[in-house]
Amino acid sequence: MDALRASPSPGSSRPSSPRMAPCEMPAPVGIEAVLDQLKIKAMKTGFEFNVMVVGQSGLGKSTMVNTLFKSKVWKSTLPGPGVPTPQTLQLHSVTHIIEEKGLKLKLTVTDTPGFGDQINNDKCWEPILGYINEQYERYLQEEILITRQRHIPDTRVHCCVYFVPPTGHCLRPLDIEFLQRLCRTVNVVPVIARADSLTIEEREAFRSRIQKDLKSHCIDVYPQKRFDEDANDRILNSKIRERIPFAVVGADQEHLVNGRCVLGRKTNWGIIEVENMAHCEFPLLRDLLIRSHLQDLKDITHNIHYENYRVVRLNESHQLPRGPGWVNLAPVNLASASAGPLTTPGPSKAHKWAQEEPKYEF
Numbered sequence: 001m002d003a004l005r006a007s008p009s010p011g012s013s014r015p016s017s018p019r020m021a022p023c024e025m026p027a028p029v030g031i032e033a034v035l036d037q038l039k040i041k042a043m044k045t046g047f048e049f050n051v052m053v054v055g056q057s058g059l060g061k062s063t064m065v066n067t068l069f070k071s072k073v074w075k076s077t078l079p080g081p082g083v084p085t086p087q088t089l090q091l092h093s094v095t096h097i098i099e100e101k102g103l104k105l106k107l108t109v110t111d112t113p114g115f116g117d118q119i120n121n122d123k124c125w126e127p128i129l130g131y132i133n134e135q136y137e138r139y140l141q142e143e144i145l146i147t148r149q150r151h152i153p154d155t156r157v158h159c160c161v162y163f164v165p166p167t168g169h170c171l172r173p174l175d176i177e178f179l180q181r182l183c184r185t186v187n188v189v190p191v192i193a194r195a196d197s198l199t200i201e202e203r204e205a206f207r208s209r210i211q212k213d214l215k216s217h218c219i220d221v222y223p224q225k226r227f228d229e230d231a232n233d234r235i236l237n238s239k240i241r242e243r244i245p246f247a248v249v250g251a252d253q254e255h256l257v258n259g260r261c262v263l264g265r266k267t268n269w270g271i272i273e274v275e276n277m278a279h280c281e282f283p284l285l286r287d288l289l290i291r292s293h294l295q296d297l298k299d300i301t302h303n304i305h306y307e308n309y310r311v312v313r314l315n316e317s318h319q320l321p322r323g324p325g326w327v328n329l330a331p332v333n334l335a336s337a338s339a340g341p342l343t344t345p346g347p348s349k350a351h352k353w354a355q356e357e358p359k360y361e362f
Contacts, residue, residue, distance in 0.1 A: 029271035046104035055163025064250035196249035
């Protein structure tokens, strides 16, 4: 009975359903074209990157910056024999447009001549921290305007390269005091300056002592362990953290070695090739700042350091100083806002809102 019920009768006029062709893969939507759009937009607008170099005079900061970007970004300003050493710390910034394969990078380098050069270096870090916070304040003032620019100029310091003198012992009290304050405000990458003055054994022992000092004094340098997003980031950043501080040598002159031009420093014992890992760790610093973590440095600056500054400013006062294009930062009831113009809330309501502002732990 089941067989008869399953098979159609010979006289039945009902046509049999044709065999369905196997489903073909649908045509791509074109999502991969988003990458091309981002690339075209990036080629048009370019990028901004702001670096600060901190260290005593004579550690090769200017040469290192020129070596990183293979251009005359900064001219050395070492005082001559008859020129007195500046009595106060001064900050100098210079901006260059660097173009490579059609991509433009607006690079701003801030130098800190006079840091640590005096006999009494008490609170010599205050102008540096003040400058960093000043850039956060400038960005905040532009961000809260009602009619703000489409692209806010970003002068915030994305990375601070701290040059440790090659003493071979450990971090100085000045380094510890400053780094404890600096790491809460900006991304800090410490390096051992003029590493060619140390042997390989001395360099490794010095690095080990510095790492112990950083850990014992709770100095969290970049890349911060708690900001690793996935397993790949943890693996890559763990390798970087094992080598920090990088032992670097800067040079902006080319020399002929075995028939090829290399960037290096010529000494009585030979030529130190800055891009040779057997000689120094400059390639690791360049890869960190430019090739692998440049965008991450900017993201952490905006999402962590700048947000921390913004929360502190909003908690200090429920209103920022009034000026052109001033905007009310206090929350407004949307139902009442549609009936009339925005009004400034009373002190009690604003104080309550400031207390309820979420805090970002860092």
